[in-house]
Amino acid sequence: MPSPPTGRWRDHFAGVDLPVPVLGGDTVTGINFDNAASTPPLKRVRDAVTAFSEVYSSVHRGTGYKSRMATEAYEQARERVAEFLGVDEKSQVVIFVKGTTDALNRIAAEQARLDGRQVLVTEMEHHADLLPWRHRSGHIMVGLTPDGHVDLDAIEHALHNSGGKIGLVAISGASNVTGFISPIHEVAQLAHRHGALVSVDAAQLAPHRRIDIRDAGDPGHLDFVSFSGHKMYAPYGAGVLVAPRDFFAGAPEVMGGGAIRIVTWDDTVWADLPDREEAGSPNVIGAVALGVAIETLVELGFDEMLRHEDELGDRLLKALSGIPGVTVLGGPDSRRGTERLGLASFVIDGVHHGLAAAALSHEWGVAVRNGCFCANPYVFHLLNMTKEAVEQVEGEVAADHRQALPGAVRASLAPYNNQAEVDRFADAVRHVARGELKAAYEQADDGTFAPAGGWPAILNPLKMLAGPAS
Numbered sequence: 001m002p003s004p005p006t007g008r009w010r011d012h013f014a015g016v017d018l019p020v021p022v023l024g025g026d027t028v029t030g031i032n033f034d035n036a037a038s039t040p041p042l043k044r045v046r047d048a049v050t051a052f053s054e055v056y057s058s059v060h061r062g063t064g065y066k067s068r069m070a071t072e073a074y075e076q077a078r079e080r081v082a083e084f085l086g087v088d089e090k091s092q093v094v095i096f097v098k099g100t101t102d103a104l105n106r107i108a109a110e111q112a113r114l115d116g117r118q119v120l121v122t123e124m125e126h127h128a129d130l131l132p133w134r135h136r137s138g139h140i141m142v143g144l145t146p147d148g149h150v151d152l153d154a155i156e157h158a159l160h161n162s163g164g165k166i167g168l169v170a171i172s173g174a175s176n177v178t179g180f181i182s183p184i185h186e187v188a189q190l191a192h193r194h195g196a197l198v199s200v201d202a203a204q205l206a207p208h209r210r211i212d213i214r215d216a217g218d219p220g221h222l223d224f225v226s227f228s229g230h231k232m233y234a235p236y237g238a239g240v241l242v243a244p245r246d247f248f249a250g251a252p253e254v255m256g257g258g259a260i261r262i263v264t265w266d267d268t269v270w271a272d273l274p275d276r277e278e279a280g281s282p283n284v285i286g287a288v289a290l291g292v293a294i295e296t297l298v299e300l301g302f303d304e305m306l307r308h309e310d311e312l313g314d315r316l317l318k319a320l321s322g323i324p325g326v327t328v329l330g331g332p333d334s335r336r337g338t339e340r341l342g343l344a345s346f347v348i349d350g351v352h353h354g355l356a357a358a359a360l361s362h363e364w365g366v367a368v369r370n371g372c373f374c375a376n377p378y379v380f381h382l383l384n385m386t387k388e389a390v391e392q393v394e395g396e397v398a399a400d401h402r403q404a405l406p407g408a409v410r411a412s413l414a415p416y417n418n419q420a421e422v423d424r425f426a427d428a429v430r431h432v433a434r435g436e437l438k439a440a441y442e443q444a445d446d447g448t449f450a451p452a453g454g455w456p457a458i459l460n461p462l463k464m465l466a467g468p469a470s
């Protein structure tokens with residue numbers, strides 16, 4: 001099988017030309033279409049992490065040279081994030097967190113600040129942008145348009161009818177299931193008009209679109225923005241929460257060293273932001289990696305990269321939509337560039353999503369994701385499932401029959417992907433849709449599929465990566 005040609009952006013990313021084993025003992029250059037789950041590092045980020053390891057030390061309180069250097073790099077990373085999003089640091093604060101899930105849970109932990117008011121969510125949300133609200137403040141969930149787009153009228157209606165009981169509107173900037181991009185500034189305007197704040201889950205948006213937080217006085221201003229470094233070519237464990245400075249007033253959710261000015265035998269004086277929200281030793285390497293990733297994307301030409309991604313996304317949608325038996329969730333309409341990421345989830349008539357994903361990996365060396373993508377209500381909506389059908393599935397899954405869970409296959413692109421990969425992928429899906437599988441597969445109790453007899457073993461990966469100790 002020929003290797004895909006090197007694309008303009010490809011050389012900047014680590015690990016994207018890895019030979020992977022496929023059925024029959026051959027190897028092929030792997031295709032990674034699972035970027036919505038996590039991305040490889042930019043080579044510059046990887047190298048910066050290695051270089052930074054030489055000067056790494058604790059931040060903020062050390063007087064040693066390395067400590068001052070590490071502190072400077074950590075704070076510069078914060079500045080890069082602020083510049084990238086257009087944050088006015090007088091009114092908002094950039095807090096380094098573990099990732100989007102952590103960020104959203106931290107906002108939810110401050111529910112007291114919403115004065116008992118509820119959070120409005122859409123049916124589109126990832127579980128990270130649903131469960132923290134559901135299990136703290138309680139939420140109101142608004143429906144979507146039939147093809148799965150954000151329904152501004154439904155949001156306005158819910159805000160209007162709540163009589164001021166909604167304190168926050170939580171919305172994903174872009175869906176990890178359909179790639180649909182939400183009208184975040186319009187949603188912000190509606191929220192503000194009704195006395196609520198807006199929180200954008202930008203896990204998928206930040207790596208694939210420019211975000212402008214806008215001035216605090218602008219009705220379309222974004223109050224909270226959260227995203228993850230590992231989805232943005234800096235997989236070293238750091239993410240970002242941007243929040244209004246005055247939101248964090250009381251004791252922080254996570255307490256410990258670094259978050260205080262003074263602690264006496266029975267009193268605590270909390271530090272200023274962001275320190276108050278970054279208790280404990282922060283993930284300095286992760287934050288620095290994220291800062292370097294942002295700097296690199298901007299220097300390489302983020303807008304041009306995104307145009308390339310959009311072209312690939314169009315090609316992907318067109319190819320998938322033309323395969324008999326394949327249905328793209330949310331429809332095949334790409335609405336070029338503005339409203340959809342380079343991402344498509346699809347179902348194949350008569351082929352279980354898990355079986356398709358296993359065959360794509362085992363026979364074609366293509367990495368995709370399958371299932372419900374941590375967005376169960378949205379996938380149920382897109383699959384047109386009735387309430388009764390969902391209840392039946394719920395009963396089965398609760399009884400540990402996880403094979404019952406429906407789902408789809410997702411291909412998600414990044415700038416290092418190229419046309420040859422999209423074409424090879426479409427070819428592979430065409431074969432799978434025709435039922436032309438070369439191997440036999442078995443479904444396990446947890447619902448996943450594997451080649452009969454199991455996946456080829458990956459022996460001792462830690463030792464292999466670490467190499468000899470001397």
Ligand SMILES: Cc1ncc(COP(=O)(O)O)c(C=O)c1O
Nearest residue numbers: 099100101126128176201203228
């Ligand atoms: C839309 C969306 N929100 C939130 C998350 C959670 O991000 P993380 O796992 O980095 O916390 C994801 C991850 O897939 C996502 O796609």
